[in-house]
Amino acid sequence: MDGRYKRSVALTSKRSQNGSGMTGRSFKIGIVAPAGRIEPALADAVMAQADALFGARVTLTFHPQCFLCHGHFAGDDAARADAFVEIANDPTFDALWVARGGYGANRMAQSAIARLNDTARAKTYLGYSDAGFLLAGLYRAGFAKLAHGPVAADITRDGGTAAIARALNFLVMRDGGTLEPSITPDAPNAAFNMTILSNLLGTPLEPDLSGHVLMLEEVAEYMYRIDRTLFHITSNANIRKVAGIRLGRCSAIPENDPDFVQTDEQVMRHWCAVSGIAYLGRADIGHDAQNKIVPFGRWNPATA
Numbered sequence: 001m002d003g004r005y006k007r008s009v010a011l012t013s014k015r016s017q018n019g020s021g022m023t024g025r026s027f028k029i030g031i032v033a034p035a036g037r038i039e040p041a042l043a044d045a046v047m048a049q050a051d052a053l054f055g056a057r058v059t060l061t062f063h064p065q066c067f068l069c070h071g072h073f074a075g076d077d078a079a080r081a082d083a084f085v086e087i088a089n090d091p092t093f094d095a096l097w098v099a100r101g102g103y104g105a106n107r108m109a110q111s112a113i114a115r116l117n118d119t120a121r122a123k124t125y126l127g128y129s130d131a132g133f134l135l136a137g138l139y140r141a142g143f144a145k146l147a148h149g150p151v152a153a154d155i156t157r158d159g160g161t162a163a164i165a166r167a168l169n170f171l172v173m174r175d176g177g178t179l180e181p182s183i184t185p186d187a188p189n190a191a192f193n194m195t196i197l198s199n200l201l202g203t204p205l206e207p208d209l210s211g212h213v214l215m216l217e218e219v220a221e222y223m224y225r226i227d228r229t230l231f232h233i234t235s236n237a238n239i240r241k242v243a244g245i246r247l248g249r250c251s252a253i254p255e256n257d258p259d260f261v262q263t264d265e266q267v268m269r270h271w272c273a274v275s276g277i278a279y280l281g282r283a284d285i286g287h288d289a290q291n292k293i294v295p296f297g298r299w300n301p302a303t304a
Helices: 040-057 077-089 105-113 129-140 152-156 160-173 194-200 223-235 264-275
Strands: 027-032 058-062 095-098 124-127 146-148 189-193 213-219 244-251 279-282
Touching (some): 027 077, 040 160, 077 105, 194 223, 264 279
Parallel strands (some): 027 058
């Protein structure tokens, strides 16, 4: 392990370490924090739930970087990039799970993705919100096993244990019951937080979403900002090639003075009509414990 992490100890699921009841190698999930830090108690709670659900069949390892503090971030940009690369390139890990959102993945995404090897390409990556910067860049780079879905820190939400169970069931078993209900093998999909997608358009992280069903959600933004963000998103030439847009939940919208009047769905319908993009209805995603999983690309249960 890189010297910058020596003063911290990786937190690994204890029941999974002892090998009790194991029938072969456990499924290993590495957790990193590309944006903000988490507390060790949160990691302990997630590992306890994983142990209760899977016992020795699954090992969770929280990279020590998750607990670093560098102002707003879980370590400086180099530390966050190094941790992501370390887990991604390590062949002993089957999946990389994002610890939490916040802000910061955009600062390290390009440098980290440029250092990933063929082992990293075989892994599954799961996260949402700020992790959308990484998902977008990885998708652009041709990574196939990416999904928008719960992060480890969602355990702190009301009903958060359900979100953790959903994430683990997807990562370990590719459980189709964890997916957003509209997903079928008939079309490729992608999902983002609106603000994150708006900010990555026109950057080296922007993926080709032609023909995709695009699902969008938002949290804690005024309606006028949602309106402005959707203007930008739907004006983008790449986005105008999508098969259509589904609207996830827009939650915790602050009161506007004066009242904006229009709802999130009315605003979405407006910009879809202006841009010529099909509006496909609602999506069961959002910044909450009910956030369902959206695999990037075409979901094929037979090969998932």
